[in-house]
Amino acid sequence: MMAALARACKRPIFLRMADPILIPRPEGLYCPEGDFHIDPVRPVPRALITHGHADHARAGHGAVMATAQTLDIMALRYGDGFTPSRQVATGPTRINGVTVSFHPAGHVLGSAQIRIENARQVCVVTGDYTRTPNSACAPWEPVACDILVTEATFALPVFRHPDPVQEIGKLLASVRAFPDRAHLVGVYALGKAQRVIMLLRQAGYDAPIYIHGALAKLCDYHIAQGVALGDLRPATVTRGRKGDFAGAIILGPPSAFAATWAQRFPDPVICFASGWMMVRARARQRGVELPLIISDHVDWGQLTQTIEDLNPAETWITHGREDALLRWCAIRQRKAIPLRLVGYEDEPE
Helix, strand or coil: CHHHHHHHCCCCCCCCCCCCCCEEECCEEEECCCCEEECCCCCCCEEECCCCCCCCCCCCCCEEEECHHHHHHHHHHHCHHHCCCEEECCCCEEECCEEEEEEECCCCCCCEEEEEECCCCEEEECCCCCCCCCCCCCCCCCCCCCEEEEEECCCCCCCCCCCHHHHHHHHHHHHHHCCCCCEEEECCCCCHHHHHHHHHHHCCCCCCEEECHHHHHHHHHHHHCCCCCCCEEECCCCCCCHHHHCCCEEEECHHHHHCHHHHHCCCCEEEEECHHHHCHHHHHHCCCCEEECCCCCCCHHHHHHHHHHHCCCEEEEEEECCHHHHHHHHHCCCEEEECCCCCCCCCCC
């Protein structure tokens, strides 16, 4: 499939694009012909949103187009009035002079790459994406294009993420080794929490998993969407009953670990699930005893492989570390442009 795709989108290197289909603005990427922004950081009249994370999906736009799940997630996070006009992306849609379509990104539930086509060129804005299988959402789909707008969250050769199954195995091994201690796992509420739960279930862990209240709403939504998270229970400690959580796995948002909430559990093993756990200094700064390298973004190998597979005439780089990827593209005579958009740098993961 990937070989056929590469042949289909093979184009001359350094093809000069006149009147690009997208231009960077202070609000974010803007399509002049369609008169809309993609993942804008400020309120705009019309926004197309790749997924529900707060650095991509903000309230206050005049109209929002996204997948049905992303629109639901935005309503859960911001309230039903987050925009006066919602449009569900159900297939190729004509917006003024361009056709847009949404394709799975593999990042979180409802996440999508946005394909924009006019008479001259095709552009794909990936948002955030990963090619690693994630049973909590639809898998990434390759989309041929002339211009690829790719994230660069982990765009350094050192970032080569291990198999997440292996990382969950480390957590379960620690639970067996320390049956009297609770294991507190820091996870972000949208995506990482549900992915870690699904990895635990697939590893055969069928005991109750305890969750902080901040995770409940989005976990309930995943269950309603058919993601089988199993037995989830509130991580509520009755005064004087810390021992009830001995040997338990408890998930909470990173912000809760700096509060008294984490102190309620018996001699907790502090864990954190993130691609950033490859950086030992970050783990030490957070007081993490058991780092779990589980990422919902492409690592260096997946990122460069995606560019090779899709073979775009131009690669536009945003969301993170641009220099190493620019150098990689230059060595291979691939045209690459750093967007340096404000508001997306070094996002939490």
